[in-house]
Amino acid sequence: MSGDVEMRHKPTVLVCDDDSNVRMLSRRCLETDGMNVIEAASGPEAIEAFLEQRPDLVFLDVEMPGMDGLEVCRRIREFPQGESIPIMIVTGSDDRTSIDDGFQAGATQYKTKPVNWSLLSRDVQYMLRASNAFNALKRQEDRLRYLAYFDPLTNLPNRRSFTEQLNRILKQARRRDSNAALLFIDLDNFKRINDSIGHGRGDKLLVEIARRLTLELRQEDAISYMSDREVGEHDGSTEIARLGGDEFTVVLSDIDNISDVEAVARRVLERLSEPIPLQSHKPVVTPSIGIAIFPVDGADPDTLIRNADTAMYAAKAQGRSCFRFYNEKMNALAVEHLKLEEELREAIQHGALELYYQPQIHTASGRITSMEALIRWPHSDRLILPGEFIPVAERTGLIADLGQWIMRETARQCAEWEVMGIGDFRICVNVSALQFNQPNFVDSVQQFLAMTGMNPERLEFELTESAIMTDAETNIERLAALKRLGLSLAVDDFGTGYSSLNYLKQFPIDTLKIDQSFVADLAKPDGEAIVDAILALARNLGLQVIAEGVETEDQASYLKARKCDLLQGYFYSHPVPAGRIPDLMAIDYSNYTRTAVPA
Secondary structure, X not given: OHHHHHHHOOOEEEEEOOOHHHHHHHHHHHHHOOOEEEEEOOHHHHXXXXXXXXXOEEXXXXXXXXXXXXXXXXXXXXXXXXXXXXXXXXXXXXXXXXXXXXXXXXXXXXXXXXXXXXXXXXXXHHHHHHHHHHOOXXXXXXXXXHHHHEOOOOOOEOHHHHHHHHHHHHHHHHHHOOEEEEEEEEEOOHHHHHHHHOHHHHHHHHHHXXXXXXXXXXXXXXXXXXXXXXXXXXXXXEEEEEEEOOEEEEEEEEEOOHHHHHHHHHHHHHHHOOOOOEXXXXXXXXXXXXEEEEOOOOOOHHHHHHHHHHHHHHHHHOOOOOEEEOOHHHHXXXXXXXXXXXXXXXXXXXXXXXXXXXXXXXXXXXXXXXXXXXXXXXXXXXXXOHHHHHHHHHHHOOHHHHHHHHHHHHHHHHHHHHHHOOOOOEEEXXXXXXXXXXXOHHHHHHHHHHHHOOOHHHEEEEEEHHHHHOOHHHHHHHHHHXXXXXXXXXXXXXXXXXXXXXXXXXXXXXXXXXXXXXXXXOOOHHHHHHHHHHHHHHHHHOOEEEXXXXXXXXXXXXXXXXXXXXXXXXOOOOOEEHHHHHHHHOOOOOOOOHHHOOO
């Protein structure tokens, strides 16, 4: 009977933040997933609400005027009913001192900004589950230590724990003059599976992968975080961790020969490659495994990790679903990357790149009023997409040259369209975080406008949340300087991070761009709730909204009904070369259906 009552219980979450928009978005996300929400706008209000309402979890902003979140956390812990309640604090700092300050104040878990908005309710649910699981622990310090060093989704050690553990294991191996092995595991085509069955089932898949690794490689009570004292008594073990996403690691200490490592790799490969039942689906997720041996393949943690990662990519290149030991020949991969860098530099210098344009449809008029410029690289043997060469450009510093080329080409094409008498539409250009954070970025844009004579009102820069939130106070002035030049500014992929909405109100931006993952989830209640919340937020802030990734008529109809300003996606048009734009400009999209797509 008590189990039935527990299943019917709707958890109550106390949301404390001095920003009403944060409270509004939190309420929409949490209530959509069946939770009750009570709000507090200040520290004293939060304490009063806690005593009166007895919530199941507290969601607490650290940076608040007057009584800050850490003080609220400390005071809640002083009450008998507050000793074990889960408290999630949200902070803009991710250094160890700040994290430890939060734990010392009594926090159960912390989130650094930006945090993925769409995962808030899921994170809260995981915390509620964790709270129930760890209530049996005798000491609060043990529970906090666990949450600090373990992944809340899979309960495996996280990246922080892995890094410290690997350091300890290698130090021990040096003292004993023994060998250790690092297996770097990456799931093949996980993004495709995640996109096809949904992120919720994708998370369940990751949990099952973690469970299989744990059962296959060690006893159930062997998952532990070792202290410095315990290392000296450790006689060898298998340490498993989840680094994030679909990346896992296995560290084997005190190995006798390579055949033992190979046997472990085969067991992992076979076990993880078995079908995983997920409701109506039974996906097969194979691993690619890279192996590096200490000290032969690396005498320090960084080298060992890098070489195991290189071996993993070699396994993928070999055809996936296999394992590879690191060897010096794999440096050929680095040579290949160097070649790509050289070819990209030549392509920029010789104008071998090309801009495609994807229209953005103004819902009120049914006309194209803006379009996004998207770079393509027609290589000698294939069309290389940005996902392959943009990381190379960012890693090598070519991103600045690439950004300048994109703006020059945009200005040239706009001048050509003006001669043809095509309408006065805006071009949206993506600006990478590395490019935006260059000290002379604003000056370079000003010089570009002066040199090309391009009307700045025809240019809009798209920046991600993470790009503008890295140093919010500095970036507010940088964005204001761009606005003074006459440009429009958009926040791309909005909603995928947890930005401070206090800062968002201060940013001189014009447009929010709803991330395509939310548009894809419009058929689900939580997807609709998030899109509706972003649209409501934009209206409150007086901002225009673009929805990207619109692929179906149902999605377009929903967004039109909610008065989303602009729509962009394959439903209307794929990115096309500049020569196709005049034909698209002639289309009235007011009553558009896919059958109307021009040949």
